[in-house]
Amino acid sequence: MEALSINAPTQASTLPSGLQISEEVEKRYNVVRSVGEQCIHDDELKDLLAKKAAPVCYDGFEPSGRMHIAQGLMKIMNVNKLTSAGCRVKIWIADWFAYMNNKLGGDLKKIRVVGEYFKEIFQAAGMNSENVEFLWSSDEINAKGDEYWPLVMDIACRNSLAQIKRCMPIMGLSENEELSAAHILYVCMQCADTFFLEADICQLGMDQQTVNLLARDYCDVVKRENKPVILSHHMLPGLQQGQKKMSKSDPSSAIFMEDEEAEVNVKIKKAYCPPDIVEGNPCLEYVKHIILPWFSEFTVERDEKYGGNRTFKSFEDITTDYESGQLHPKDLKDALSKALNKILQPVRDHFKTNSRAKNLLKQVKGYKVTRVMPTASSTKEEDLSINTSASSSAAGLQMSEEAEMKYKIVRSIGEECIQEDELKNLLAKKPAPICYDGFEPSGRMHIAQGVMKVTNVNKLTSAGCQVKIWIADWFAQLNNKLGGDLERIRVVGEYFKEIWQAGGMNNDKVEFLWASDEINGKGSKYWPLVMDIARRNNLRRILRCGQIMGRSETEVLSAAQILYPCMQCADIFLLEADICQLGMDQRKVNMLAREYCADIKRKNKPIILSHHMLPGLQQGQEKMSKSDPSSAIFMEDEEADVNEKISKAYCPPKTVEGNPCLEYVKYIVLPRFNEFKVESEKNGGNKTFNSFEDIVADYETGELHPEDLKKALMKALNITLQPVRDHFKTNERAKNLLEQVKAFRVTR
Numbered sequence: 001m002e003a004l005s006i007n008a009p010t011q012a013s014t015l016p017s018g019l020q021i022s023e024e025v026e027k028r029y030n031v032v033r034s035v036g037e038q039c040i041h042d043d044e045l046k047d048l049l050a051k052k053a054a055p056v057c058y059d060g061f062e063p064s065g066r067m068h069i070a071q072g073l074m075k076i077m078n079v080n081k082l083t084s085a086g087c088r089v090k091i092w093i094a095d096w097f098a099y100m101n102n103k104l105g106g107d108l109k110k111i112r113v114v115g116e117y118f119k120e121i122f123q124a125a126g127m128n129s130e131n132v133e134f135l136w137s138s139d140e141i142n143a144k145g146d147e148y149w150p151l152v153m154d155i156a157c158r159n160s161l162a163q164i165k166r167c168m169p170i171m172g173l174s175e176n177e178e179l180s181a182a183h184i185l186y187v188c189m190q191c192a193d194t195f196f197l198e199a200d201i202c203q204l205g206m207d208q209q210t211v212n213l214l215a216r217d218y219c220d221v222v223k224r225e226n227k228p229v230i231l232s233h234h235m236l237p238g239l240q241q242g243q244k245k246m247s248k249s250d251p252s253s254a255i256f257m258e259d260e261e262a263e264v265n266v267k268i269k270k271a272y273c274p275p276d277i278v279e280g281n282p283c284l285e286y287v288k289h290i291i292l293p294w295f296s297e298f299t300v301e302r303d304e305k306y307g308g309n310r311t312f313k314s315f316e317d318i319t320t321d322y323e324s325g326q327l328h329p330k331d332l333k334d335a336l337s338k339a340l341n342k343i344l345q346p347v348r349d350h351f352k353t354n355s356r357a358k359n360l361l362k363q364v365k366g367y368k369v370t371r372v373m374p375t376a377s378s379t380k381e382e383d384l385s386i387n388t389s390a391s392s393s394a395a396g397l398q399m400s401e402e403a404e405m406k407y408k409i410v411r412s413i414g415e416e417c418i419q420e421d422e423l424k425n426l427l428a429k430k431p432a433p434i435c436y437d438g439f440e441p442s443g444r445m446h447i448a449q450g451v452m453k454v455t456n457v458n459k460l461t462s463a464g465c466q467v468k469i470w471i472a473d474w475f476a477q478l479n480n481k482l483g484g485d486l487e488r489i490r491v492v493g494e495y496f497k498e499i500w501q502a503g504g505m506n507n508d509k510v511e512f513l514w515a516s517d518e519i520n521g522k523g524s525k526y527w528p529l530v531m532d533i534a535r536r537n538n539l540r541r542i543l544r545c546g547q548i549m550g551r552s553e554t555e556v557l558s559a560a561q562i563l564y565p566c567m568q569c570a571d572i573f574l575l576e577a578d579i580c581q582l583g584m585d586q587r588k589v590n591m592l593a594r595e596y597c598a599d600i601k602r603k604n605k606p607i608i609l610s611h612h613m614l615p616g617l618q619q620g621q622e623k624m625s626k627s628d629p630s631s632a633i634f635m636e637d638e639e640a641d642v643n644e645k646i647s648k649a650y651c652p653p654k655t656v657e658g659n660p661c662l663e664y665v666k667y668i669v670l671p672r673f674n675e676f677k678v679e680s681e682k683n684g685g686n687k688t689f690n691s692f693e694d695i696v697a698d699y700e701t702g703e704l705h706p707e708d709l710k711k712a713l714m715k716a717l718n719i720t721l722q723p724v725r726d727h728f729k730t731n732e733r734a735k736n737l738l739e740q741v742k743a744f745r746v747t748r
Helices: 023-033 042-051 069-084 095-100 108-124 137-143 145-157 161-165 181-196 206-221 261-270 282-295 315-324 329-353 355-365 401-411 420-429 447-462 473-478 486-502 515-521 523-535 539-549 560-574 584-599 639-647 660-673 692-701 706-730 732-743
Strands: 038-040 056-061 088-093 132-136 201-205 229-233 298-300 310-312 416-418 434-439 466-471 510-514 579-583 607-611 676-678 687-689
Touching: 023 042, 023 069, 038 042, 038 206, 042 229, 056 069, 056 181, 069 088, 069 108, 069 201, 069 282, 069 329, 088 108, 095 108, 095 137, 095 181, 095 523, 108 132, 108 329, 108 355, 132 137, 137 145, 137 181, 137 523, 145 181, 145 473, 145 515, 145 523, 145 560, 161 181, 181 206, 181 523, 181 539, 181 560, 201 206, 206 229, 261 329, 282 298, 282 315, 282 329, 298 329, 310 315, 329 355, 401 420, 401 447, 416 420, 416 584, 420 607, 434 447, 434 560, 447 466, 447 486, 447 660, 447 706, 466 486, 473 486, 473 515, 473 560, 486 510, 486 706, 486 732, 510 515, 515 523, 515 560, 523 560, 539 560, 539 584, 560 584, 579 584, 584 607, 639 706, 660 676, 660 692, 660 706, 676 706, 687 692, 706 732
Parallel strands: 056 088, 056 201, 088 132, 201 229, 434 466, 434 579, 466 510, 579 607
Antiparallel strands: 038 229, 298 310, 416 607, 676 687
16 A cells, blocks of 8 residues: 555645645645545645644445445555545445335345445454544434534425436436435435534535535535535446446446456456556556555566566556557456455455454345335225225224214314225224324414314314324425524414314314424434335326425425425325324325325325315405415404405305305314304394205305305404414514514415
8 A cells, every 4th residue: 555655745826716725735735635536626625634634525335336446456455545645534434325226125134234244344354443433323413413414405495306307316316316305315315414413525426516516505505614524536447448437237248356366366357457558447447546545556466478567657668568469468367366366365264264254145145136126006096985884994893972973073084084984993992092283383373273283173173083283394494494594483383273263173082293303303213214205106196285384296396396295295204193184285294104005015004185275256266375365364353454454345145156155154164153144124024044065056046145154254254263363462472473473475
């Protein structure tokens, strides 16, 4: 390893910034720079070495099978150079990344064994472990999840899906291939690793350059001054013609670190090595990038009649002789085999004499190298019948009167139920099933979020259910609500809680859970679940869930909008939900959760209870929008505001379909009061309706006039909202929260 000396004479120089570089720094720079085929940027590297005695270098690998010489010898030489120049090297054992990339079938135990085997090789082959840390990604991320995951999410928010897809070469993929959602998450995480490890230098292969550049671009976006220097090392080709890099899935294309001498000789003998041709010649590449740096020379032993022995000190001399025909391919190969075997012998000895290493190698050799992503369940959401008998366990089940009553109450919440028999079965067997509900804190609350949720939650708790309300603060950030400002999002979440309390929600058996707090507290359980969901679903399937965020799959999306559905699907399992009680607009991600259960052979699928979506006040508005105050009635609207909005609402005479005023009567007033009172002096006098069918009958015939309908609706809504108004006028905390929320600009 003589070539790693930093004692070569050099001269001091000056940076463009005017900073004087000492001879010592120049020596260190020359050593560090020799690691990279390309450096972005040289002046930044010099400046870093001049100012920092022990810069942090980030290197890493996916544990995914046996180690070949491109991973082994190249990394050892590079790490030893870096540490000799005073750098601290953090080697990232990317077990979670191998899992997402489905290496070794996504088996984390096997991946861990391979990681330990890699460490044994580095030690045996001569890596200087001083100033080197081996860090398991899963351990480090779990230990500091509250620091790591917000960084990943911020990177995802600030990059379009197209930008992230351009980084697919880091996994040996192209952006035009069939990708999984995990491939998108992978890129965002690898970008975050650079900052999480506080890396000054990213020392990875040329194939990782796109994600390293993404990290530098992120620095520009967040106005971070110290960008990581990118030092990209050469990629060693495979043994056969046209193989750009070694592949462990094809043993004949790679030399492994514990290959026996005879195996090395056979592989080199069969290697592509055309006479007189240097370009694309793998044997010459190995001499240039392994043998010469390792020994500082390359010795060819041959018969005198073929020119005799010769020791080369430079690659230029080797290429000159090879191109002229003075160095024959056979002699080159024999010398290369001998040199490689000399380097690899200590590794062989270690794996024969060390019982731990021997056992690790035995296990690794028994593993099958995989890359095909696990296929998601063939069940399509269209194939799942709705409101029908689907559960064989429910067949013949005798339900008690109490269970039947509970079923009727719970079922009345949903416009749609998947599946009804499963719901009956659940209520018959579990006294207190867990219901998952949630919301993005993103502005003022309208009656669709307020009154309907209070009604639904009170029904569920009256039927014995436990309700977990997920305050999805991180999801609001991913969806760029309130500009992604978590402090504002938190204020809105507290304001929502005040409204439900004032609006009559029965808090018995109700838990409000902040997503960020719960996920941070259970990150070691949550994030592997997110990753597993992501790797089992292709990008097209996740894109179809865009509706849950109020987006279509044809929109220009950020990477965050791919992460969001995977996380929302994982929420269901983290909260151990038996029932997903959300709006019809959330149906697709709830279906994704059921498909995931089928895929992993999980018997108890969550029951989907999708409630009706209240329309906006104006014609054709499918749901209320807080970004358009004229389309929504807010929970703290004054009586005059409610009256004015209802008076202007779309309400065509004798027309029921698409009539928002009738919708509000059906889904808010009747469930709340069990009746609807209409007072009219002109049109038939006062009348009390006890069913929606009676209201519809009178409205379609014209007996119930739109003006009378609206007046009765105004009165009922104002009675419902008055306790909320009073609370926000008399309670100082509530009053302060409302003032803040009203000042926030609703953004998307």
